[in-house]
Amino acid sequence: MTLRRADVEAMLERGHPLQLSGQDLRAADLSGLDLAGADFAYAHLEGASFRYASLVGAVFWAATASGADFTGADLSDANLGTADLSNARLDAAVLKRANLLGSTLTGTSLAGADLHGANTTGATEKGGLPWSKSN
Template identity: 40%
Template sequence: MSAAASDTAAYLSGDFLDFRGADLSNLDLTGAYLVNSCLVGVRFEDANLGDATLTNAELQGADFSFADLAKAEMVGCTAPDARFRGARLFSVQLDDAILEGADLSHAILNSAKLYKTDLRGANLEFTSLRWCTLGGGTMPAVLSGARMFGCQLEGAKGSVVGPVLVDEDATLSLDGADLEAWFSEQGAENVQVVR
């Protein structure tokens, strides 16, 4: 393989395509372009989706367990009941996403952006953020405007930027010490709210 060929990484371009039910586990999908794609029920376990673009993708029930989604752009995606268990979500952009009933337990969300993301439960299934890392030190997770009523937060730790909407009607906004107290009341281990 020539040096020029090895410097150019091939990537998957599947915008507006239907991958429903596919198994893409363990694949290197770095930089994949899957805008507006139907990825319902797709298995991405242990896949590398770093720098991938999944803006407005349909991800209901997709399984990203232990996947690497560092710097992925997932703005506006619909991912109810999706699984991100143990996923690496460094600097992922999940603004305006729907993650109702998703499993983000043990995920690492350093510098993740979840601005106005819906993390509420759906169909009696609660969104799980159990034992996840919500940012750390200089890399807080941005939860400004996120709707988090009913989230399971046992053992969660890290640092976040608020304010967060914490009631069922998404009208009660908490920030600062009030938000830290709310996290603690939900069973979080240690969540610091930063400015």
């Protein structure tokens, strides 16, 4: 079952911690929501929108987020390790101290993103080439 914005908002209203590990949120519009600390590990987030959302400390470990839009989102202290972020938009996103260990960044747009203190060890681009903050 694919979850939508209304499903996530209902969880937030009940005050439950967002445990969305492994869930299908493909193409969900979660723009502007406060999703700090949410668990999206192993989730299917292809084409989802997190524009200007608060994702401080959120977990995206091994999530598939190809084509997702994180424009202007606050991902400070988020764990995006081994996530597939290919063709995702992270323009003007705040990634301070974020963990991008081993993530896939092929075609990812990071224009104006704040990567201060981010761990990009093992992050790769097209063909498995190492990615660096200067790319």
